[in-house]
Amino acid sequence: MKKQVMALALGWATAFAAGAEVTVSEAWVRASLPQQRATGAFMKIRSADERLRLVGAATGVAEVAEIHEMRIENDIVRMGRVGAVELVPGETLELRPGGYHVMLMGLHEPLAVGREVALELLFEGADGVVRRVPVTALVQPLNARPGSHHR
Amino acid sequence: MRQKRASWRSRLACAVGCALLGLLAGGAAAAGGATAAGEFHARVLPHAIERSFQLLDHKGRLRASSEFKGQVVLLFFGFTHCPDVCPTELARLAELMARLEPDLARQVQVIFVTLDPERDTPALLGDYVSAFSPEFIALRGSAAETAEIAEAFRVFYRRVEGSAPGRYTLEHSAYIHAVDKQGRLRLRMPGSLEPGEMADDVRLLLAE
Numbered sequence: 001m002k003k004q005v006m007a008l009a010l011g012w013a014t015a016f017a018a019g020a021e022v023t024v025s026e027a028w029v030r031a032s033l034p035q036q037r038a039t040g041a042f043m044k045i046r047s048a049d050e051r052l053r054l055v056g057a058a059t060g061v062a063e064v065a066e067i068h069e070m071r072i073e074n075d076i077v078r079m080g081r082v083g084a085v086e087l088v089p090g091e092t093l094e095l096r097p098g099g100y101h102v103m104l105m106g107l108h109e110p111l112a113v114g115r116e117v118a119l120e121l122l123f124e125g126a127d128g129v130v131r132r133v134p135v136t137a138l139v140q141p142l143n144a145r146p147g148s149h150h151r
Numbered sequence: 152m153r154q155k156r157a158s159w160r161s162r163l164a165c166a167v168g169c170a171l172l173g174l175l176a177g178g179a180a181a182a183g184g185a186t187a188a189g190e191f192h193a194r195v196l197p198h199a200i201e202r203s204f205q206l207l208d209h210k211g212r213l214r215a216s217s218e219f220k221g222q223v224v225l226l227f228f229g230f231t232h233c234p235d236v237c238p239t240e241l242a243r244l245a246e247l248m249a250r251l252e253p254d255l256a257r258q259v260q261v262i263f264v265t266l267d268p269e270r271d272t273p274a275l276l277g278d279y280v281s282a283f284s285p286e287f288i289a290l291r292g293s294a295a296e297t298a299e300i301a302e303a304f305r306v307f308y309r310r311v312e313g314s315a316p317g318r319y320t321l322e323h324s325a326y327i328h329a330v331d332k333q334g335r336l337r338l339r340m341p342g343s344l345e346p347g348e349m350a351d352d353v354r355l356l357l358a359e
Contacts, residue, residue, distance in 0.1 A: 030234060033275060033279055034274075034275070034278065035270075035278075036231050036275055038318075040235055064315070066314070068234075070234075070235045070236060072236075072325050075325050075341060076307055076322055076323065077236045077322060077325045078322050079311065079322060080311060081313075097238075097239050098239070101234055101235060103234055104234075105314075142238055142279070142283075143238060143241065143245060143282055143283050144238075145246075
């Protein structure tokens with residue numbers, strides 16, 4: 001049990017940015033099953049004082065990682081890739097179920113609960129230069145509900 | 152006689168008053184079935200019409216809507232490659248079931264209908280629904296059968312091509328559909344409903 005708690009704390013705390021300017025926290029990935037070749041990654045992103053654009057993602061666990069948006073319009077779930085998401089300095093951008101997520105498609109193998117998944121987020125600054133920020137996301141159960149761990 | 156009449160009058164007044172109150176409480180919700188519409192948290196369909204289906208489940212058994220008569224059936228249409236809404240809705244359904252009293256929960260069947268039979272194999276569907284509850288059933292038809300059951304429940308879905316073949320996603324209706332004990336589609340539960348509210352609605356349907 002203690003070991004489990006330690007692992008959880010590690011997984012949630014090590015989601016940090018390489019540079020000082022971007023902070024990524026509470027990164028998690030929904031577990032996947034054999035034959036299920038797609039899943040989503042969720043996290044909180046904060047830029048201290050620079051206006052940045054989240055323009056993409058990368059990972060070794062899947063063929064493709066893209067920024068997708070899910071929204072419900074007229075009771076229909078709409079999903080799709082988005083080009084970029086603006087980060088307002090000092091405000092937290094939350095990638096969460098029901099909004100943005102990092103869509104992982106073409107998973108090389110099932111992602112088991114408790115595993116740590118290495119991701120990179122691609123941020124474009126005002127200067128047009130793209131920086132890669134490493135993130136460690138903890139795999140949460142398939143039936144994890146957003147925010148349910150807080151209740 | 153006089154007294155009887157007065158009593159009749161007061162009963163009439165009450166009936167009119169109650170009906171007015173019911174209308175007020177019901178708001179814009181349409182009337183449906185024997186229960187006052189306002190008592191349901193979910194959207195009540197204007198016409199309670201039986202919707203029949205017959206599809207194979209994740210264990211390869213043929214399941215027909217007729218076998219669920221006497222039970223309340225909660226259906227959700229989705230696909231397992233859905234990163235977001237589908238697992239959230241199934242987790243909400245599992246929470247709803249956990250909130251129901253055990254004797255009531257036995258009278259409720261949750262069914263996940265795949266809109267993506269191409270990628271959702273029976274084995275994957277079995278593992279998928281079991282991750283939420285061993286009691287849940289997954290149904291899978293051919294492309295034509297899928298279109299047919301979606302049409303019967305007025306479920307919209309559309310394939311959105313991705314960056315490569317096999318990486319498509321689906322846009323689809325976001326409701327949970329509630330079918331009453333007579334097999335009639337009665338309620339549409341939007342994602343904004345709390346599992347406790349959905350459990351209230353299920354209790355009402357079971358009490359009919």
